[in-house]
Amino acid sequence: MRVVTLAGGVGGAKLVxxxxxxxxxxxxCVIVNIGDDFEHLGLKICPDLDTVCYTLAGLANPxxxxxxxxxxxxxxxxxxxxxxSTWFRLGDSDLATHLExxxxxxxxxxxxxxxxxxxxxxxxxxKVLPASNDLTPTxxxxxxxxxxxxxxxxxxxxxxxxxxxxxxNVENAIPAPGVVDAIREAELVLIAPSNPWVSIDxxxxxxxxxxxxxxxxxxxxxPIISGQAVRGxxxxxxxxxxxxxxxxxxxxxxAGLLSGLVIDLVDEAQEADIYQLGIKVLVTDTWMRSVNxxxxxxxxxLDFGKRWLNEVEEGK
Numbered sequence: 532m533r534v535v536t537l538a539g540g541v542g543g544a545k546l547v548x549x550x551x552x553x554x555x556x557x558x559x560c561v562i563v564n565i566g567d568d569f570e571h572l573g574l575k576i577c578p579d580l581d582t583v584c585y586t587l588a589g590l591a592n593p594x595x596x597x598x599x600x601x602x603x604x605x606x607x608x609x610x611x612x613x614x615x616s617t618w619f620r621l622g623d624s625d626l627a628t629h630l631e632x633x634x635x636x637x638x639x640x641x642x643x644x645x646x647x648x649x650x651x652x653x654x655x656x657x658k659v660l661p662a663s664n665d666l667t668p669t670x671x672x673x674x675x676x677x678x679x680x681x682x683x684x685x686x687x688x689x690x691x692x693x694x695x696x697x698x699x700n701v702e703n704a705i706p707a708p709g710v711v712d713a714i715r716e717a718e719l720v721l722i723a724p725s726n727p728w729v730s731i732d733x734x735x736x737x738x739x740x741x742x743x744x745x746x747x748x749x750x751x752x753x754p755i756i757s758g759q760a761v762r763g764x765x766x767x768x769x770x771x772x773x774x775x776x777x778x779x780x781x782x783x784x785x786a787g788l789l790s791g792l793v794i795d796l797v798d799e800a801q802e803a804d805i806y807q808l809g810i811k812v813l814v815t816d817t818w819m820r821s822v823n824x825x826x827x828x829x830x831x832x833l834d835f836g837k838r839w840l841n842e843v844e845e846g847k
Contacts, residue, residue, distance in 0.1 A: 532554070532558060532718050532719060532833070532836070532837065532840075533558050533560075533716055533717045533718050533719070534550065534554060534558060534559050534560070534717060534718070534719045534720075534721060534833070534836075535560045535561075535562060535713050535714050535717040535719075535720050535721070536550060536559070536560070536561050536562070536720075536721040536722075536723055537562050537564075537720070537721070537722050537723060537725075537731055537734050537735075538561055538562070538563055538564070538579070538583060538723040538725055538730070539563060539564030539566075539567070539579040539723070539725040539726065539729075539730025539731065539733075539734075540564075540579060540582065540725045540726060540730050540762075540763060541582060541595075541596030541597055541762060541763075542723060542724040542725055542754055542761055542762065542763075542819070543563075543564075543579070543582075543583065543723035543724065543725035543730065544579075544582045544583045544585075544586035544587075544591070544596065545586065545596065545819045545825045546721075546723045546724060546752060546819065546825060546828065546829060546832075547559075547561050547583055547586065547587065547657070547723065548586045548587055548822075548825055549819070549822075549825035549826045549827075549828055549829030549830075550721070550829045550832075550833070551587055551657050552826045552829065553826065553829045553830050553833055554833070556656030556657050556658075559657045559658070560657070560658040560659075560660065560709075560713040560717070561583055561657060561658070561659045561660065562660050562661075562662055562710055562713070562714075562734060562740075563579050563580050563583050563659060563660065563661055563662060563734075564579045564662060564725070564729075564730045564731070564733050564734055565577065565579070565580070565642070565661045565662050565663060565666075565667060565733070566667055566668060566669035566680065566698055566729060566730075566733030567579050567669060567680055567681065567684075567729070567730075568580075568666070568668065569668060569679060569680070569681050571616075571619050571621075571681075572610075572615070572616065572621070573633070574621075574626075574629040574630065574632075574633045575629060575632050575633045575636055576619070576621075576629055576681075577632065577642070577661070578597070578681075579730065580642075580646055580659070580661060581597075581625070581628060582596070582597050583659055584646070584649060584650060584653060584655055584659060585597075585598075585599060585653075587650075587653075587655045587657055587659070588653040588654060588655050590653070596762070598620075598622055598625055599622055599624040599625050601624075602622035602623065602624055602625065603622060603623045603624070604620070604622055604623065605623055606621070606622075606623050606626055607620060607621060607622070607623075618685060618686045619681060619685055619686070628649070631649075632645050632649070635648070641664045641707075641708075642661045642664045642707070643660060643661055643664055643707045643708055643709070646659055646660070646661055647659075658709070658713070660707050660709055660710050660713065661707050662706065662707060662710065662733070662734040662737055662740065663704045663705060663706055663707050663710075663737050664707045664708075665700065665703065665704035665705065666699070666700055666704075667698050667699060667700050667701045667704045667733065667737065668680065668698075668699045668700075669696060669697075669698055669699075669729050669733055670696065670697040670698075670699060671683040671684075671691070671693060671696060671729075672693070672694040672695040672696065672697065673691035673692055673693055673694060674691055674692040674694065675691050677697065678691065680729065684764070689764040689767060692771050693764075693767070693768045693771040693772060694771070694772070695772070696728055696729060696732070698732075698733050698736055701733075701736050701737060702738075704737050704738070705737070705738060705739070706737055706738075706739050706740055710740065711739050711740065711743045714740070714743040714744055714747070715743055717747065718748070718840060719747070719748050719749075719750070719833075719836040719837075719840065720744050720747045720748070720749040720750070721749075721750055721751070721752070721832065721836070722749065722750070722751035722752070722785065722789075723751075723752060724751075724752040724753060724754035724761070724817065725754060726754060726760075726763055726764070726765040726768070727754070727765065727781060727784045727785070728765065728768050729768075735788075741788070744788060745788065747790075748790045748791075748836060748839050748840055749788055749789050749790050749791075750789065750790060750791040750792070750793065750832060750835060750836050750839070751781065751782075751785055751789055751791075751792050751793070752792075752793040752817060752828070752832060753778040753781045753782075753792060753793065753794045753795070753798070753817065754781065755769075755776050755777055755778055755780065755781055755798075756778075756795040756797060756798065756817060756818070757795070757797045757798065758775070758776050758777055759776070760776070761818070761819075777798070777801060778792065778794040778795070778798040778801050778805065779801045779804050779805055782805045782808055782810050783808065786808050786810070789810045790810070790811065790839055791810060791811040791812065791813060791835060791836070791839055792805055792810050792811075792812055792813075793812075793813045793815065793817060793828075793831070793832055793835065794812060794813070794814055794817065795814075795815070795816065795817040795818070796814060796815065796816055798814075799814045802814060811839065813831065813832070813835040815828070815831050816828070
């Protein structure tokens with residue numbers, strides 16, 4: 532079964548890693564958020580692409596889910612001593628990724644080509660694609676003004692009150708090579724338990740991607756459990772925009788696109804309301820605290836997708 536997954540952040544990377552243990556590399560393609568990308572210290576930083584690739588390569592920091600395992604911070608320590616900017620933490624091993632990416636981009640390579648090269652060098656067989664090779668930086672509309680995403684997320688630690696989002700230049704962006712073809716060829720499209728507002732919407736708003744998904748069996752995993760995000764500001768964003776954070780709110784966010792939604796056991800009471808939206812529901816343990824748990828969740832999500840696909844075939 533050929534599967535395409537839309538992902539961003541640590542939760543997305545964990546599910547993708549679980550899927551990679553359940554599927555052959557040829558049957559899995561990951562389309563990754565690029566709205567978080569930015570330039571820092573003269574370097575091109577792609578947080579979500581790196582988190583996905585590091586996780587698939589077995590290099591991610593198991594404590595944080597982002598960055599490199601066994602990281603050291605000598606460069607950052609010396610940068611601070613010199614009065615440089617250290618609010619965005621770049622470890623020594625991670626720094627090599629950004630240095631080489633920046634060099635290759637300046638030589639004329641596309642972000643897709645750089646990502647493919649890095650996957651090959653890191654031993655990642657799964658196809659990992661940036662949503663676009665064009666710049667579409669996320670800006671967060673807040674009570675103190677419009678902020679670049681990383682300033683809101685890292686420097687200000689998500690403290691400003693969110694009013695909305697803007698994806699700069701998205702009207703001119705096109706999907707990266709292979710993105711639309713991968714979706715069209717997929718039997719199943721998955722939306723990882725990533726932040727719907729800034730990790731997934733930033734992918735879906737690129738011309739051609741949402742249209743390619745329509746009509747596909749599409750299943751999302753809710754990033755909201757018992758009204759809270761497992762990590763990150765998704766629940767805070769929902770609340771500050773006047774929406775009660777819940778699995779139902781996630782279903783409503785993706786309404787018109789989803790065939791099914793996977794929700795946690797603690798949210799079982801919302802199942803009937805989600806069904807009313809025309810979305811089938813799988814209720815299961817969605818926590819991914821260990822590698823075994825992420826593998827188990829991936830298997831359950833794929834089985835849920837297979838059941839739906841079989842129903843579609845039988846109904847033809």
